[in-house]
Every structure is written in C-alpha cells, then in structure tokens.
Amino acid sequence: MPWLNRALRRGGRGANITAFRLPDPDPMLARLAADATLVLHFAFIAFALFGAVLALRWRWVPFVQLPAAAWGIYVELSGRLCPLTNVENHFRALAGQGGYSESFIERYLLNIVYPEGLTREIQYVLAAIVVVANVVIYGVVLRRRGR
Numbered sequence: 047m048p049w050l051n052r053a054l055r056r057g058g059r060g061a062n063i064t065a066f067r068l069p070d071p072d073p074m075l076a077r078l079a080a081d082a083t084l085v086l087h088f089a090f091i092a093f094a095l096f097g098a099v100l101a102l103r104w105r106w107v108p109f110v111q112l113p114a115a116a117w118g119i120y121v122e123l124s125g126r127l128c129p130l131t132n133v134e135n136h137f138r139a140l141a142g143q144g145g146y147s148e149s150f151i152e153r154y155l156l157n158i159v160y161p162e163g164l165t166r167e168i169q170y171v172l173a174a175i176v177v178v179a180n181v182v183i184y185g186v187v188l189r190r191r192g193r
Contacts, residue, residue: 079140087131091118094176098187119176122173
C-alpha cells in the first residue's frame with residue numbers, strides 16, 4: 047500500500063493509522079450488492095442440486111458441481127450458516143436494512159416449502175434430497191456416456 051507508506055512517512059514515527067477513514071458506502075450500492083449476493087446464493091443452491099444435468103453436455107462440470115453439492119450437504123448436516131448469508135447480511139446492514147439471523151433456507155425457501163420452521167430433521171431431509179438428486183442425475187449421465 048504505497049499511499050499508506052507515504053502517509054506514515056509524512057506523519058513521522060508513530061503516525062496514527064486510524065486517522066485514515068474509508069468513505070461511507072452508498073446505501074444503494076450496498077443494497078444492490080446484497081441483492082446480487084442473494085441471486086448468487088439461489089444460483090449456487092440450484093447448481094448444487096441440479097447442476098449435474100449440465101454434465102450431460104460438458105464433461106468438466108462434475109469437477110465443479112460435486113464439490114458444490116458436497117458443500118451444500120455439509121452445511122445442511124452441520125447446521126452451519128453458509129458464508130453467503132453473512133455476506134448478504136453485511137451488505138444489508140451497510141444499506142441500512144436489517145439482516146437476518148436465520149439461515150438462507152429459513153429466510154427464503156422455508157416459507158415456501160416448510161412453513162412451520164427449520165428443524166434439524168428437515169435439514170437432514172434437505173441434505174438427503176441433494177444426495178439423491180445428484181446420484182440419480184449422475185446415474186443417467188454415466189448411463190448415457192456408456193452408450
């Protein structure tokens with residue numbers, strides 16, 4: 047960071063680095079970043095669940111999709127929040143909006159699929175759905191490639 051080195055030299059020994067302050071973010075840009083993160087999150091979930099279908103067309107897809115599916119399974123089985131949830135909350139806070147404390151699935155998908163609330167049992171079911179969907183789709187892919 048050349049600008050920081052120059053500023054420290056001008057300030058002499060023991061210059062106060064905290065005097066440098068980043069400008070406040072534009073709330074509109076922060077909201078757009080939060081919305082973009084939300085779209086990315088939806089796309090990631092769809093790719094983890096159904097991305098194996100793309101392997102019918104491109105042979106390299108399993109090298110990307112299987113780790114994505116494994117991550118989705120891990121998040122569901124461990125009960126952790128996906129890092130994208132934290133990123134979206136951060137941008138929502140910068141935009142002056144309230145973030146959310148529950149997981150992405152609880153916030154956006156659970157109200158559609160499971161209106162009563164996310165339990166550990168439901169998370170196990172969701173993880174199983176990801177596993178079964180990928181096993182079935184890759185079974186079809188392998189069978190078609192074998193012909």
